[in-house]
Amino acid sequence: MKKIPANWSIAIGVLALSIGPLLHFQGNTFNATDSKNSTAIEELRPGYKPWFKPVIKPSGGEIETFLFATQAAIGAGIVGYVIGLYKGRSEHQASPSDDSSSPQ
Amino acid sequence: MKTKKQKWLGLVAIVVLSAYIVLGSANPAAAMHIAEGYLPAEWASFWYAASIPFFLVGLRSLTRITKANPELKLLLALAGAFTFVLSALKIPSVTGSSSHPTGTGLGTILFGPLVMTVMGSLVLLFQAVLLAHGGITTLGANIFSMAIVGPCVAYVVYHLVMKIGNQTVAVFMAAMFEDLFTYLTTAVQLALAFPAVQGGFMASFVKFVGVFAITQVPLAISEGLLTVLVWNWLQNYGQEELKILKLIKS
Numbered sequence: 509m510k511k512i513p514a515n516w517s518i519a520i521g522v523l524a525l526s527i528g529p530l531l532h533f534q535g536n537t538f539n540a541t542d543s544k545n546s547t548a549i550e551e552l553r554p555g556y557k558p559w560f561k562p563v564i565k566p567s568g569g570e571i572e573t574f575l576f577a578t579q580a581a582i583g584a585g586i587v588g589y590v591i592g593l594y595k596g597r598s599e600h601q602a603s604p605s606d607d608s609s610s611p612q
Numbered sequence: 613m614k615t616k617k618q619k620w621l622g623l624v625a626i627v628v629l630s631a632y633i634v635l636g637s638a639n640p641a642a643a644m645h646i647a648e649g650y651l652p653a654e655w656a657s658f659w660y661a662a663s664i665p666f667f668l669v670g671l672r673s674l675t676r677i678t679k680a681n682p683e684l685k686l687l688l689a690l691a692g693a694f695t696f697v698l699s700a701l702k703i704p705s706v707t708g709s710s711s712h713p714t715g716t717g718l719g720t721i722l723f724g725p726l727v728m729t730v731m732g733s734l735v736l737l738f739q740a741v742l743l744a745h746g747g748i749t750t751l752g753a754n755i756f757s758m759a760i761v762g763p764c765v766a767y768v769v770y771h772l773v774m775k776i777g778n779q780t781v782a783v784f785m786a787a788m789f790e791d792l793f794t795y796l797t798t799a800v801q802l803a804l805a806f807p808a809v810q811g812g813f814m815a816s817f818v819k820f821v822g823v824f825a826i827t828q829v830p831l832a833i834s835e836g837l838l839t840v841l842v843w844n845w846l847q848n849y850g851q852e853e854l855k856i857l858k859l860i861k862s
Contacts, residue, residue: 518841525830525837529704536708544709544823545802546647552806552816558649562744575743576700583697587842590690594849 645754648747655805660752666760670729687853691719692731699735705827713835714758714794717766717787725763732759757797766790780840787839791832795824
């Protein structure tokens with residue numbers, strides 16, 4: 509059951525869903541929705557101040573970006589490693605039968 | 613056997629997807645998690661108390677699975693890593709805002725919702741401590757929405773759709789609804805903590821849902837698609853593990 513060609517369509521679909529808004533809202537800052545949550549809280553409870561501050565706050569946007577990119581890279585690396593390992597294993601298991609069926 | 617061209621195409625696909633995943637997080641992903649200090653102390657404590665039992669049962673479930681089937685540890689790592697990646701992706705949406713998926717659907721389908729409570733909690737803890745995304749005080753509430761309600765919804769949807777539809781559709785729907793219900797739960801939590809002066813809980817809930825409702829729909833679809841993508845890979849290359857988990861027929 510080979511579904512890999514379908515994965516190309518899926519990947520294109522995901523990219524389209526992400527790139528479409530980028531092209532449509534060019535120049536937009538794409539603010540995160542949780543900052544809007546904080547705004548909504550301030551509207552519902554004027555004067556509400558967070559009662560606790562983050563223990564470690566990345567010292568700048570660049571550092572924060574770096575940390576998030578690192579998180580994504582570590583996760584992607586593990587996903588890629590496991591899939592690659594499984595792929596290698598399944599190809600290795602399939603290869604002896606291929607050899608035996610091929611003419612000498 | 614694969615041709616050289618197919619191998620190159622595969623390599624290009626891996627490079628493009630990796631670039632998408634890494635570059636997608638080029639800005640801090642901050643969306644569904646309730647920020648540090650933004651829940652009153654009584655509600656923060658309440659959500660901690662509600663989440664801890666699920667976490668403990670999840671730990672037991674995780675230990676049981678790894679003891680019974682040590683060969684599934686790699687797949688477990690993949691499920692955790694998938695959540696790790698997706699919750700770091702800040703994806704632009706049709707509203708001009710951005711948000712991120714959660715990625716707990718895949719692990720739920722593979723191992724059940726309780727295991728993903730532990731995995732999701734670890735991801736949230738990492739983000740709260742090191743990235744100031746979410747928070748220590750709001751960790752209980754964020755665990756409840758992303759690592760308890762989301763996986764439970766994915767589990768129910770997957771099994772419901774499996775009764776009437778095919779597996780790929782079930783995987784897609786489970787991941788999509790898991791994403792949407794995570795955000796709905798966050799809206800409920802915020803509305804409970806901050807009911808509107810006029811209209812109470814419902815008025816506040818509508819306000820918080822309005823923050824992400826449309827933003828999150830394309831992201832939920834993306835999450836469903838990405839989950840199906842990894843699922844297809846597993847169906848091709850991880851059949852042994854899926855058979856152990858009784859997710860495909862022997």
